[in-house]
Amino acid sequence: MPADLHLHSIYSDGSCTPTELVELARERGLDTVALADHDTVAGLDEMILVGKERGIQVIPAIEFSTYEGDVELHILAYYIDYRNPSFQEEIRKLYEKRKERAAAMIARLNELGIGLSYQQVRKIAGTDYIGRPHIARAMVEAGYVREMKDAFSQEYIGNGGRAYLPKYRLVTEEAINLIHNYGGIAILAHPFHVNGRDYMDKRAIEALVHYGLDGLEVYHSKHSRDITAYYLTIARELGLLVSGGSDFHGENSPGVEMGDIKLVDWYVRRIQEYCRKKQLSYKARR
Ligand code: AMP
Ligand code: MN
Ligand code: MN
Ligand code: MN
Numbered sequence: 001m002p003a004d005l006h007l008h009s010i011y012s013d014g015s016c017t018p019t020e021l022v023e024l025a026r027e028r029g030l031d032t033v034a035l036a037d038h039d040t041v042a043g044l045d046e047m048i049l050v051g052k053e054r055g056i057q058v059i060p061a062i063e064f065s066t067y068e069g070d071v072e073l074h075i076l077a078y079y080i081d082y083r084n085p086s087f088q089e090e091i092r093k094l095y096e097k098r099k100e101r102a103a104a105m106i107a108r109l110n111e112l113g114i115g116l117s118y119q120q121v122r123k124i125a126g127t128d129y130i131g132r133p134h135i136a137r138a139m140v141e142a143g144y145v146r147e148m149k150d151a152f153s154q155e156y157i158g159n160g161g162r163a164y165l166p167k168y169r170l171v172t173e174e175a176i177n178l179i180h181n182y183g184g185i186a187i188l189a190h191p192f193h194v195n196g197r198d199y200m201d202k203r204a205i206e207a208l209v210h211y212g213l214d215g216l217e218v219y220h221s222k223h224s225r226d227i228t229a230y231y232l233t234i235a236r237e238l239g240l241l242v243s244g245g246s247d248f249h250g251e252n253s254p255g256v257e258m259g260d261i262k263l264v265d266w267y268v269r270r271i272q273e274y275c276r277k278k279q280l281s282y283k284a285r286r
Helices: 018-027 044-054 085-111 118-125 132-141 172-181 202-211 225-238 265-285
Strands: 003-007 032-035 057-068 071-078 185-188 215-220 241-245
Touching: 003 057, 003 071, 003 215, 003 241, 003 265, 018 032, 018 044, 032 044, 044 057, 057 172, 071 172, 085 118, 085 132, 118 132, 172 185, 172 202, 185 241, 185 265, 202 225, 215 225, 225 241, 241 265
Parallel strands: 003 032, 032 057, 185 215, 215 241
Antiparallel strands: 057 071, 071 185
C-alpha cells in the first residue's frame, strides 16, 4: 500500500489538524504517511496515536530549513527521536526565532502600507508558528492582494523581497549532524526547488553526501516526470535512499492534495530497513 511521506499540519503552515490528516489518509487509500512540519514536532504524538487507532502508520518526521551560504535547503528528518528532551530544546530555538522573524516581517509590511497586525496573522496560523503562507493568506483576506502567490513578490514577502527576512541560519552540516545524533535519517527535500540557486545538481548533492546525507526526495508534487527521472538517476549513482511526498499543506497549498505523490512500498521498506539499522546503533550509543 502506498505512502505519502511529506505532510504539514496546523502546527506549522498546514491547515489540517493531525487527526484530520489521518482521516484524509484513509480516504485517499494511503497506509503510511509522515508528518513533517517545519521546525516543530508538536503534532507528532497526536498523529501517531490517532494513526494507531485508525490503521494508518505514521512515521515521525520534521522539515528543517538549512543554509549553505545564501542557499536555503530543506532537509527532512525521518524516524528522529523526537521525544528526547534535549532534541526538543534544540528545536525550540528555531521556533522562537521564527516568531521574532514573523513579527519583524509584519512590521516591514506595515511600513509598506499593509495594515496587518501580528494578532491577525496569528489567528490564521492558530499558533505562534507563523510562516509566509499565513502572512500571504492574511493579505488576501484583508484585500491587499488577490491571491496568495501575489504576496510572494519582490514588493512583499517573496525571497529577497522588501518585507522578506531570512530564517535562523541553521547550517546544513549542523542539521544533518543533529538528525544523526538523535537517531534520524536526513533526506534532501524537493531538490529541484531550493532558494538561492536554480536547483541541486549532482555535484551540489555530492557535497551534502559528504556531510552524511542519506537520501533524496525524488518524488514530489512539484517535480515533473523529467525532473523525477533526473533525481532517480542521481540517487542511484550516489547510493542514496529514495523518498517522496506531496508536501500537502491543506488550504495553504492550493492545488496540492494528499496522495498526489504515492511512494511505492519498495522504497518505504528500504527506508525502514535502513532506519532500523541506524536505530540499533543509536540505542547502543545512548
Ligand atoms: P517560510 O518558511 O515562512 O519562509 O515560508 C515558506 C513557505 O512559503 C514554503 O514552504 C511554501 O509553502 C510557501 N511559498 C514559498 N514561495 C511561494 C510562492 N511563490 N507562492 C506560494 N507559496 C510559496
Ligand atoms: Mn510550508
Ligand atoms: Mn520544503
Ligand atoms: Mn514541506
